[in-house]
Amino acid sequence: MQYDQLFTHKRVGSDKIPSGPRSGFQRDYDRLIFSSAFRRLQNKTQVFPLPGTAFVHNRLTHSLEVASVGRSLGKMTGERIASQFKHSNEEAYEFYKYELSNVLAAGCLAHDIGNPAFGHSGEKAISAYFVENAQAIIDGQELQNYFSENEWKDLCTFEGNANAIRILTHSFRGRFKGGFGLTYTTVASILKYPCESNAMDKGYKHRKKYGFFQSEKDTIKQLAWELNMLQESEQPVIYKRHPFVYLVEAADDICYSIVDMEDAQRLGILQKEEVVEAFMEVIRNINRPDENATKILGYFNDIKDTNEAIAFLRAKVINILANEAADVFIAQQDDILGGTFNNTLVDAIQDKCEALKKVQYLSRTKIYNHDTVLQIELAGYNVMSELLQLFIPALLKNKPSHREAIALKLFPYQFTEFEEKASPYEKVLSALDYLSGMTDEYATEIYRRLKGIVIPNHG
Template sequence: MNWNNCFSHGRYGQGFISSTVRTPYERDFDRLIFSAAFRRLQDKTQVFPLPGPILVHNRLTHSLEVASVGRSLGKIVGDMLVEKLGSELSDEAKLFYQSDLSSVIAAACLAHDIGNPSFGHSGEAAISSYFEQHAGTVIGGKPLIGHFEEKEWKDLTNFEGNANSFRILTHHYANRQKGGYQLTYTTLAAIAKYPCESIGSDKKYLNRKKYGFFQADKDAFVEVAAKLGMTCEDTDPLIYKRHPFVYLVEAADDICYRVIDWEDAHRLGIIDSDTAIRHFLALLETSKWDKMDRIHKTLKELDNDPREQLAYLRAKCINYLANSCAEVFVGNNAELLTGSYNRSLIDGIEARSLEALEAINKVTIRKIYNHETVVKIELAGYEVMSSLLGAFIPAILQEKASHKERKILQLLPNQFRGENETAYEKALSVIDFISGMTDSYAMELYKNLKGISLPTHT
């Protein structure tokens, strides 16, 4: 792989390259924007409970903001790469980096959370925990764990939203078109933060901190990796080095969740104005691009509106971090190309900035992630997701389903009812259905199945 061949206009699941006014990567962006899976993110928890009297971020608004930052990162880095590498780049590569890289990163950012289940990270934990806790439960004449091979069980007991995103984007669901969304290989590679199978995960290595594809989708990932010349680190377990564009998608996400949650917390009265302004100013004071006297002057002009002050500082912080991450990317482009760069871009910025970010992160963990309302929604989500799995998994694995189990299976949409599937594929179909639910739909179905409330007419 080199900077001239690490991208491709080709699409997964489509044997030809169509020609339209829009670029292939703009089409990727549009396909995601108009997809049902993306729309459902508007009713999936980001951090704070939904809905409420005060509007807070959900997974959809978070993804849109990450895409905005990602587009900027792609534009900055594309121009910097062309300037730095010069004659090493072909004319096609120069055009790609100056015109298309920003669209690739924006599209990948839109998709980065598309596989996350309801209720934040507690939804992921609930799926994993269900299989762990019911490993010995007898279903269809044998314990739950006995239905699966070792690698399959590893997937189920370590459910991963990143792997689920790749599945949603590439899997051929019943009665749907082949190749899923038929995105370009380039965009698919750009979302693969952890390009390995579950048994290859190892927290010591950035590319293996989690995993990026289920056993059922391994062949699809191998095809994407081959089309772009991604370096295979090992074949058993299957592990690849990261594609360089992944670092930009990761950086855009890092920048947003480290800064933007504070606006919601401020609006909810969890973090006071003085604390927020002080910490953001401490970060900006490490910037070599910003003029602090101008920043203080603007803050003075906005003195009567703390929310506007915080919005202004948030924008300045995002701009500073984006430029810093772009600088780290281009400065380490050789290591990024080979996948040997073993830390995120944001962890590679100036030490003083990292100290300011760590101070922000400590407040985030103490005051935001451990706030009572956040803990309550996580606990509620855990109960809801576990209960839904407890209804559908036994029903779909039974050889002779009971009357109630047959009724439960009638609730599965057609695209999740594949014929002649293995137990693993059936379990994944259930997970596809449940992880795709919005918070409110999951809660409504939970109440219906528990007899807490009856469905209303539609």
């Protein structure tokens, strides 16, 4: 891959390139931030259950912060890449100097947009439903036999990353062609796993999971062609990562690993001293010449408000890691462009920074296994499983029962493609579109109503 062939102003679902004071990449950002799919992230759990008293991050605030770091990474790397084209390619020079930051900010806004209610437990609940009910008989046929091998693999390993691509690019009923109509460049920046589900291989970072459903395969092929991405395999479809993915991924990795520590301190899961020690170790271990650990600690000690003091250190660590990630990207650019860089930027930093491994260890042992986190996972798993048990058979039956027919009437219009001539796979995706778009609160409320735990009213 070559830098001057990695971007395009072309958009999904349209051949028209808009004109005006805003660039197409700025329009991508604006379309995302004003979308209902993005707004719904405010009621989707990031790590901790949404609290009543202490403010912690949800998926919306997380995505906004990731976008901020992504924009910075775009400026840091973009200016260095732009210098390669200053006297040879004006279009590439202008893009990398002024627009890469907009692409990455937009990509960061969109990176979690496909996560269902209850996050990873919601993903696991969807997958488990199909695995556990593979032999369930619906209209005289086993559930698994309704689908092709590749379609079944999609359903049994439901993936929020692939769902994000679907939300952004699918032409939903009654909506615009091409979904959000984003540039191929922005969509490519969140395609972390550019392969289909039957090509997953944990030995490779770009195939650890999969990045698109069978329903979006043709869109991905078109995107890869427009952006000159390296194809690893035609059958199954596998591409090498687009280079911008590494920067969006780094912004996400930096934010969630560091900000989760801040939230855990606010909630009393980690003590102030634990967080301070972990953050200062990272600062000393990386030892950037422009960030003096002694001065940073001096400023920290002058801040008497505990939460504000931790926030100051968090900001310093994020800035240091962002600069390190930019340095790694430039240092490894030949391998990244050649499709041979089998790592993430943050993992590459961690390989030489033992202190960052300690942060990951604390997160894994004390945060992600905390009772409140496990409880929300279990609750979310149960809610999603029950809703699937109601919707999936109803969609596949030729003659749904009275109860099932009523359940199907709950689907918003844009998710009613099953009313038209659709394959079983497309019908099931309609249910997953509906379920994955729900917030934690809405999914719980629908569950309670359909189970008769509460009776809805018009008040």
